[in-house]
Structures are given as structure tokens and as C-alpha cells.
Amino acid sequence: MLKKINVAELVLGMYFCGFDAGWLNHPFWKTRFLLKHENDLEQARASGIAYCWIDISRGRDVMAAVEDDRMTVPSGAPRDGGDDDAALAVEVIVTRTADDPALEQAIALREHARELTRSMFTAARMGRVVALPQCVDLVEEIACSVLRDPTGLLSVLRLKLNDEYTYLHSVAVCALMVALGRTLGLSESACREAGLCGYLHDVGKAFIDDDILNKPGRLSDEEFALIKRHPELGYQYLIQNPDMPAYACEVCLHHHERLDGRGYPDALAADAITQYTRMTAICDVYDALTSERPYKQGWDPADALYQMASWEGHFDRRLLLAFVKTLGIYPVGSLVRLESGLAGRVIRQNPTDLTRPVVQVLHARDEHDIGSNGVLDLMAWPRTDGIVQRGQDANPAS
Structure with a gap:
């Protein structure tokens, strides 16, 4: 309407x-x-x-x-806020990008990836063996996009509706894995392997009832036990394809393990958890925390990184620091308040200084505070402004 x-x-x-x-x-x-x-x-x-x-x-x-x-x-x-805002955010971006070909490409890839992933989950529910060549081709497209422009696709993938979360979560984790692999100095082939791990890590959720996955209230003990079966269900599904790489099956099975041995399903010790699995654990949790779900609002990206860094024994510290470097101290989408009193949302990183991103101003005192398009590059010279607060507390509407 x-x-x-x-x-x-x-x-x-x-x-x-x-x-x-x-x-x-x-x-x-x-x-x-x-x-x-x-x-x-x-x-x-x-x-x-x-x-x-x-x-x-x-x-x-x-x-x-x-x-x-x-x-x-x-x-x-x-x-x-919430899902309706996310719905129109996608709609607005899709219809208003004629002047930004790179963003148009990222949006087209997002839509293509969502539909292919939906088809993969449907095929899994119907008992068909996973089509590995199709997955590899999609991961190649995602990897090329991320390696060419890390910000574009990751920005677009932050926008998810409830009925597409499961599919776009897989795509987002794939993209985050490729970006993290690049920061770690992995070869391009290894980045693509990492991307495949991220893409297939949650395929076991195809076998969990959507009413449980999207339940708006607290899960019962029985429902949570079913949710915790998705790594094993995914593993059993992937190994049906004899060509499926062992590293992808391993990540699917163990992406909920923790370095302190308190994860599931096998409570593995730290030295038994592979690097791809450790990387996936970080990317998986970050995308889940920052996404809107029926039972919670998405966390501010900078807040999510801060909280993840405070969880003792959960993540590989070296990889988490590399992940922060990948996204920036203030990831795209983060709310920030500036020394001048302006409030804004981060829209792009400055690789030479992660503390001074490009910000879309949300509220300004008058038109002289900002440029004609409402964007401030905190690396611009002379440097007259800087970030003093991050996260939801910096939101002028909160």
C-alpha cells in the first residue's frame, strides 16, 4: 500500500x-x-x-x-524499529541505487544468494544430497565480491527479515569468513574454503521446525535440546555427498564448540578445534547478535564486538582481534556520537585509521554542521571531529 x-x-x-x-x-x-x-x-x-x-x-x-x-x-x-524497519530498509536500497553500481551488484548478489540458499534448504528437507558445485559457485561469487569490496556486501547482508534470516545468515557468515580470512593473510583458495564452511555451517537447521527456530518467546528445555541437534543433523546430511570436503563437515559439526570445553555437541578441548571452526564460531555469533529476530532486537555492531571480547573462554582471542580489524572498531551500522554532539551511523571504514570511519549523520543542529549529503568523513582534513561514544547509548532516539 x-x-x-x-x-x-x-x-x-x-x-x-x-x-x-x-x-x-x-x-x-x-x-x-x-x-x-x-x-x-x-x-x-x-x-x-x-x-x-x-x-x-x-x-x-x-x-x-x-x-x-x-x-x-x-x-x-x-x-x-525491528523487522518492519529492516523490510523497508531492503526495499529502499533495492529501488534507489541507480547512482551506485557497486551497491546494485551487492544487492543483486544478496537476492541471488538468498534464493539459492532457500533452494538448498528445501532440497535438504526433501532428502536430496547437497549440490556441492552450486554451493562452490555461489561461494566464489561471494568471495569475489568481498575481496573486491569488503564493505558493500557485508552492509547489505545486515538487513534480514524474519522469514529469510536462516538463509541470509548462511550467506552473511560465508562473507564474514572470507573477509576474516583475508585479514588473517590466508590465500585466496583458503578464503574460499573458509567461505564454504561458513555457508554450510547451519544447514542442519533445515531439519528443525520453523516454529521452533522463529519462536518469539523463551524456548522450553525440549525445544532447546532440538535446536542443539542442528550441528549433528547438518553433519549427517553433508557426509552423504562423498565429494564434500572434510573441513566443511567438521565446521558444521563443531561450530558451537568453545575453547574452554563448554561447547556442544562434543565439548571439545581447545587443541581439538580447527582454525576454520574457530573462525566460524566468531562469524556465526556476531551475525546472530546483530540481526533482528522474533525473540530479540539486533545488537549494535560495536556493542556486539565489545561483548564478545568480554566472554572468557568462548573465542580464539587472536582470531577475534583479527575479526575486529576486519570490521573496524566501529563496524558498518554502528551508532556513534561525536565530539561535536552530532550523532550518526557508520557507513564505511577508513582502512588507514579504524577509529575514524565515514558517518551518516542522524541528527544535526543545522545544515552548516554537515555536508550536503549528510555524510562526514572523520579522516577529512582538517580533522575537527571524532567519536566519543558508541552503541545504543549514542542513539539520539534512545
């Missing part, structure tokens, strides 16, 4: 669904939300963008606004 209207026609009570402009060239970091505050209207009208989209099934229509100047909030309107 999307409708394109003139920005001047926006009123409180409308459900805003993005500007008809480049996805970064606007003042809102949320792309889908109910207009409830005058300052949001003021920012929209001051943006200089002529047209925007509203969802008339979730808020007021233009004609309804003329007939009734009272603010009416539909009872079924979703909360700010």
Missing part, C-alpha cells in the same frame, strides 16, 4: 516509507516509521527532496489528512 506523495503533503500520522532519492542522501536513519513528531516533519521538509513514499495501510492518506486534521494512529501500527 505504498503511495508516492510530495514531501510538502506530509503530516503527522502518516507512515513514512522513505524519500524518492538516494538511500543515504536524507536526514533519517530509520527508513520506515510513523510520523509522530514535528521535528521529523521539519527535517523532511528541509531536506530539499521533492517526493517521498507513505504506507496508507499503516497511517494516514493524503485525502484523509485533508478531511481530518486530528492525528490518528492505526491500532495495528508496528513499533519503531
Whole structure:
């Protein structure tokens, strides 16, 4: 129920669904939300963008606004944030990338990978042996994308809807594994091996009921026991293909092991856990923590890295430090507050200084604070600003 209207026609009570402009060239970091505050209207009208989209099934229509100047909030309107925001974030990016061919390619690869992964999980449920050549070809595409531009695909893969999480999680972990392998100095062939491990690590979830995987509440002991079977179920599935590399089967079986021996299914000691498995454990947990799920909100990326670093005995410390270097101290998507008081979201890394990324400003005092596109490169000279706070506490809306 999307409708394109003139920005001047926006009123409180409308459900805003993005500007008809480049996805970064606007003042809102949320792309889908109910207009409830005058300052949001003021920012929209001051943006200089002529047209925007509203969802008339979730808020007021233009004609309804003329007939009734009272603010009416539909009872079924979703909360700010969460899956609806992720849904439109994907929609907005997909429809507004004509000026960014690299981002277009990343989005096309995301969609292609999701459908192939969905098909792989469906085939597994039907008892068909995994099509290894197809998996290898997809991993090759992902690896080429990540090795060419580490930021693009990883940024796009942060956006997942509940009904596609399982599939895109596999794709995201594959991409993270390739990126981490590159940071570790692995050969390109080893990076692709790592990517295959990441891609297939959760295939055992094909054999777990979706009602359990996507349950919004706390799992019962019986349900959690079923979830914990997915590494073994995946392993038993993968070994049916005689051409499946042993390292991929090993990672599938043991990606939930911990260095302190408190993991599952075999409570392996540290020296029994392979490097690919240790890498997958890090990439798997990071993507799970930062993704929206029916039972939790996604963590801020910088917060997730900080918390993971505090978990004693869980991860290989050397690999985790390399992972932080891969993503940056403030990964793409992190909320930050600057010395100037501006708040923003990280959209790109500066490889020469991971403490000074490129930031999309969320809230500014006036137009002189930022460039015409609302983007600040903290490496720009002269350096007049820097990050003083990270994570959800830096969110001006919190």
C-alpha cells in the first residue's frame, strides 16, 4: 500500500516509507516509521527532496489528512524499529541505487544468494544430497565480491527479515569468513574454503521446525535440546555427498564448540578445534547478535564486538582481534556520537585509521554542521571531529 506523495503533503500520522532519492542522501536513519513528531516533519521538509513514499495501510492518506486534521494512529501500527524497519530498509536500497553500481551488484548478489540458499534448504528437507558445485559457485561469487569490496556486501547482508534470516545468515557468515580470512593473510583458495564452511555451517537447521527456530518467546528445555541437534543433523546430511570436503563437515559439526570445553555437541578441548571452526564460531555469533529476530532486537555492531571480547573462554582471542580489524572498531551500522554532539551511523571504514570511519549523520543542529549529503568523513582534513561514544547509548532516539 505504498503511495508516492510530495514531501510538502506530509503530516503527522502518516507512515513514512522513505524519500524518492538516494538511500543515504536524507536526514533519517530509520527508513520506515510513523510520523509522530514535528521535528521529523521539519527535517523532511528541509531536506530539499521533492517526493517521498507513505504506507496508507499503516497511517494516514493524503485525502484523509485533508478531511481530518486530528492525528490518528492505526491500532495495528508496528513499533519503531525491528523487522518492519529492516523490510523497508531492503526495499529502499533495492529501488534507489541507480547512482551506485557497486551497491546494485551487492544487492543483486544478496537476492541471488538468498534464493539459492532457500533452494538448498528445501532440497535438504526433501532428502536430496547437497549440490556441492552450486554451493562452490555461489561461494566464489561471494568471495569475489568481498575481496573486491569488503564493505558493500557485508552492509547489505545486515538487513534480514524474519522469514529469510536462516538463509541470509548462511550467506552473511560465508562473507564474514572470507573477509576474516583475508585479514588473517590466508590465500585466496583458503578464503574460499573458509567461505564454504561458513555457508554450510547451519544447514542442519533445515531439519528443525520453523516454529521452533522463529519462536518469539523463551524456548522450553525440549525445544532447546532440538535446536542443539542442528550441528549433528547438518553433519549427517553433508557426509552423504562423498565429494564434500572434510573441513566443511567438521565446521558444521563443531561450530558451537568453545575453547574452554563448554561447547556442544562434543565439548571439545581447545587443541581439538580447527582454525576454520574457530573462525566460524566468531562469524556465526556476531551475525546472530546483530540481526533482528522474533525473540530479540539486533545488537549494535560495536556493542556486539565489545561483548564478545568480554566472554572468557568462548573465542580464539587472536582470531577475534583479527575479526575486529576486519570490521573496524566501529563496524558498518554502528551508532556513534561525536565530539561535536552530532550523532550518526557508520557507513564505511577508513582502512588507514579504524577509529575514524565515514558517518551518516542522524541528527544535526543545522545544515552548516554537515555536508550536503549528510555524510562526514572523520579522516577529512582538517580533522575537527571524532567519536566519543558508541552503541545504543549514542542513539539520539534512545
